[in-house]
Amino acid sequence: MNKSKPAAASNKVVNFGEAINMATRQAMELDESVFLYGLGADSPAGIFGSTKGLVDRFGSKRVFDTPVSEQALTAMAAGAANAGLRPILVHQRLDFMLYTMDQIVNWISLWHFKSSGRSRMPLTIRTIVGKGWGQGPQHAKSLHTWFAHVPGLKVVVPATPYDAKGLLLASIFSDDPVVFIEGRSLYAMKQEVPEAPYLVELGRALVRRPGKDVTIVAFGSMVPHALEAADLLAMEGPSAEVVDLRTLMPLDMETVCHSVARTRRLVVAEPGWRMFGAAAEIVAGVVENPKVSLVAPPKRVTWPHSHVPTSAPLEAAYYPDAKAILAACRATLA
Amino acid sequence: MTQDDQTNTALHLDLYRMLVLIRRCQETIMNEYHPADEMRCPVHFCVGQEATPAALSLLMRPNDVVMSHHRSHGYYLAKGGSLDGLIAELYGKATGANGGLAGSQELSSHDVGFFSGTILSGMFAMATGAAFAQKYRASDGITVAVIGDGGMEEGIVFEALNLSAVFRLPILFVCENNIYSAHTRIDRRSLSETVSPRAAPFGVLTHILDGNDPILLARELAKILGHIRKNSAPAFVEVVTYRTCGHVGPENDDVLNYRPSEELLKWKERDPLAILRKTFLQSGIVGKDLEAIEKGINREILAAIKRAKEAPFPKIEDALRANWSNATAPVVGNISNSSDTSFRSGQAETRLAPY
Numbered sequence: 001m002n003k004s005k006p007a008a009a010s011n012k013v014v015n016f017g018e019a020i021n022m023a024t025r026q027a028m029e030l031d032e033s034v035f036l037y038g039l040g041a042d043s044p045a046g047i048f049g050s051t052k053g054l055v056d057r058f059g060s061k062r063v064f065d066t067p068v069s070e071q072a073l074t075a076m077a078a079g080a081a082n083a084g085l086r087p088i089l090v091h092q093r094l095d096f097m098l099y100t101m102d103q104i105v106n107w108i109s110l111w112h113f114k115s116s117g118r119s120r121m122p123l124t125i126r127t128i129v130g131k132g133w134g135q136g137p138q139h140a141k142s143l144h145t146w147f148a149h150v151p152g153l154k155v156v157v158p159a160t161p162y163d164a165k166g167l168l169l170a171s172i173f174s175d176d177p178v179v180f181i182e183g184r185s186l187y188a189m190k191q192e193v194p195e196a197p198y199l200v201e202l203g204r205a206l207v208r209r210p211g212k213d214v215t216i217v218a219f220g221s222m223v224p225h226a227l228e229a230a231d232l233l234a235m236e237g238p239s240a241e242v243v244d245l246r247t248l249m250p251l252d253m254e255t256v257c258h259s260v261a262r263t264r265r266l267v268v269a270e271p272g273w274r275m276f277g278a279a280a281e282i283v284a285g286v287v288e289n290p291k292v293s294l295v296a297p298p299k300r301v302t303w304p305h306s307h308v309p310t311s312a313p314l315e316a317a318y319y320p321d322a323k324a325i326l327a328a329c330r331a332t333l334a
Numbered sequence: 335m336t337q338d339d340q341t342n343t344a345l346h347l348d349l350y351r352m353l354v355l356i357r358r359c360q361e362t363i364m365n366e367y368h369p370a371d372e373m374r375c376p377v378h379f380c381v382g383q384e385a386t387p388a389a390l391s392l393l394m395r396p397n398d399v400v401m402s403h404h405r406s407h408g409y410y411l412a413k414g415g416s417l418d419g420l421i422a423e424l425y426g427k428a429t430g431a432n433g434g435l436a437g438s439q440e441l442s443s444h445d446v447g448f449f450s451g452t453i454l455s456g457m458f459a460m461a462t463g464a465a466f467a468q469k470y471r472a473s474d475g476i477t478v479a480v481i482g483d484g485g486m487e488e489g490i491v492f493e494a495l496n497l498s499a500v501f502r503l504p505i506l507f508v509c510e511n512n513i514y515s516a517h518t519r520i521d522r523r524s525l526s527e528t529v530s531p532r533a534a535p536f537g538v539l540t541h542i543l544d545g546n547d548p549i550l551l552a553r554e555l556a557k558i559l560g561h562i563r564k565n566s567a568p569a570f571v572e573v574v575t576y577r578t579c580g581h582v583g584p585e586n587d588d589v590l591n592y593r594p595s596e597e598l599l600k601w602k603e604r605d606p607l608a609i610l611r612k613t614f615l616q617s618g619i620v621g622k623d624l625e626a627i628e629k630g631i632n633r634e635i636l637a638a639i640k641r642a643k644e645a646p647f648p649k650i651e652d653a654l655r656a657n658w659s660n661a662t663a664p665v666v667g668n669i670s671n672s673s674d675t676s677f678r679s680g681q682a683e684t685r686l687a688p689y
Contacts, residue, residue, distance in 0.1 A: 030665050030668075030669075031663060031665050035470070061470070066497075067493070067496055067497060067500060069493035069496065069497060071459065071489070071490045071493055072459050072462060072490055072493030072494045072496075072497045073493075073497070075456065075459030075460045075462060075463060075490065075494065076459070076460075076462045076463040076466055076497060077463060078460050078463055079401070079459075079460040079461060079462060079463020079464040079465070079466065079467065079477075080463035080464070080466050080467045080470070081463070082449070082460070082463065082464065083399070083463065083464055083467030083468070084467070085466075085467050085470060086663070087463075102453065102456070102490075103456070103459070106451075106453045106456060107451065107453070107456050107460060110657075112656065112657065112658065112659050113435060113653075113656045113657050114432055114435050114436040114440045114442070115432055115435075115436070115442055115444060116432045116433030116434075116435050116436075116648075116656055117433075117656050117659065118432075118442075118444045118445075119442065119444045119449075120659050120661070122663070151657040152657045152658060154658070160674075162674045163674075166672055166673075169669065170662075172663075173662050173663040173665060173666050173669075174661075174662055174663075175659045175660075175661040175662060175663065176658050176659055176660065176661075194672065197669050198669060198670055198671070198672035199666065199669050199670070199671050199672065200671070200672065200673060201671055201673075204673075206673060206675060207675070208675050209675075
């Protein structure tokens with residue numbers, strides 16, 4: 001893997017939202033065909049800071065607010081991308097994207113295919129998964145599995161500011177349509193990132209923490225909990241290897257299987273509903289691999305197969321955290 | 335004949351050629367379809383509706399874009415799509431406009447700016463993006479979006495009309511109102527048989543035109559397109575026309591008795607080719623000239639069919655690989671890859687602030 005750092009190694013501490021802002025600004029400076037729009041895209045609040053200041057820097061031709069018409073806005077992204085522009089469409093909640101499934105599945109996902117490769121959809125749809133403060137069933141869904149299931153789409157789920165910046169740049173400059181899923185609850189997370197633009201390659205998982213006794217595969221908002229669980233487990237002795245998928249499609253099963261081939265125990269932590277989810281895909285991919293043999297049944301740590309309740313104590317009971325992942329690890333070691 | 339008359343006659347002959355090309359293309363494919371059954375995809379023929387695409391063929395430029403519904407062969411040919419590409423695509427061959435992956439319903443030709451798709455209203459809406467890009471780049475191109483009266487009932491249509499007006503997009507919306515959505519007549523779907531009033535409340539200029547008079551259409555659409563090009567503002571044109579063939583496939587579906595035979599007969603008498611032929615009587619074009627045009631076009635079409643039959647099929651491996659381009663923008667060459675495993679231990683998700 002190319003680990004070169006930019007020549008002038010000047011870094012900056014930013015939070016997740018600021019990292020997204022930085023990537024967007026740099027993409028728009030590098031390429032005039034990049035533009036950003038969506039409900040509230042140019043508002044002073046700047047979509048939790050992620051678009052703040054961009055309209056002042058680039059003007060309303062390239063950063064603009066819109067009517068409340070997600071379907072047509074998505075169709076517009078498709079038409080503009082087909083013409084060679086690089087639209088970034090932002091939804092403040094993934095739930096709002098559901099208006100647009102026809103545009104995404106029936107048009108965007110298959111456009112390159114049905115043109116036999118002649119036409120492309122170099123667009124990025126940024127979307128935010130709500131969590132906490134009573135978001136409730138209509139403001140907290142994560143349907144990464146739906147998007148990863150549809151051929152023709154790429155699905156990116158960063159877990160750190162560093163990856164948010166690099167993956168967003170890679171997504172914007174990919175000629176394939178990318179659904180870029182951001183956990184709202186990660187937005188205040190801080191990290192040092194290079195000031196210069198850099199790319200984090202799509203489709204490459206990352207071993208965030210090496211270990212030898214059990215592999216925890218996680219993505220998005222489950223990554224901090226996976227790392228915390230690994231810390232807690234270490235106090236009991238065993239070492240967990242934490243693999244951050246970073247991209248769901250393309251899915252890097254090679255890194256996952258390479259890890260599980262050594263540890264022989266698998267826990268998958270997914271910020272989504274239990275049934276027919278991404279964790280099931282990862283378990284299947286590991287179990288199918290003739291080079292991997294498990295010494296314990298794999299465990300999935302996911303949201304319950306239920307909608308999210310709004311009341312605060314119910315919400316707290318709903319979301320699995322480090323303790324749930326720790327329990328799953330212990331189960332594989334028992 | 336004056337200079338104007340000569341120009342007009344030349345234009346009318348161009349119109350006629352396009353009408354004949356579309357009509358003979360449709361009829362020849364309909365004849366070839368069964369029993370050979372080598373064209374194995376649903377085809378939605380446009381017999382009777384040729385006048386609008388033919389008129390547009392005189393008015394569209396290479397950097398204009400057409401986005402059409404599934405009854406699209408007329409618009410494909412009018413925009414300059416290759417006859418070979420069309421026919422081979424129906425045969426599912428590698429030489430088809432889309433390498434055999436799209437068939438008739440989703441035909442496209444990126445190089446001539448023609449796109450289509452069959453999920454109703456999708457192309458109508460995507461056209462806003464095509465027009466947005468033309469305006470963004472300050473190109474002088476405009477976008478033509480084609481829809482039927484059935485598609486006009488989908489919700490995204492209203493979003494797209496609003497968007498086109500609010501963003502001042504250079505887009506011509508064309509609704510072919512042939513009063514049927516498959517076999518369901520418009521009076522069963524709407525309290526109004528006219529669709530253009532739906533665009534007006536959004537601030538889009540609307541027009542209703544006779545969809546079977548090629549010369550009238552060429553004249554009026556020229557004015558409307560001129561206005562769009564000059565002002566970068568959308569317009570909506572309802573062309574009243576009729577499909578004299580079946581909804582899908584070469585078969586005649588009038589056995590289903592879904593439309594009155596008097597209605598069908600009335601529209602057959604308004605055949606756009608016949609309407610145009612009448613004007614040639616005044617301008618000295620004789621039947622022999624028109625026959626020569628038809629003979630030439632028939633030859634071209636039959637030759638394209640022969641070439642399509644002989645062409646190879648695509649490979650499944652190529653199709654399976656066609657879902658993603660995996661390409662990147664040129665600027666990527668100037669940005670380095672980077673990766674960082676660091677993560678401040680103990681940095682759990684933060685508690686959200688209230689909204």
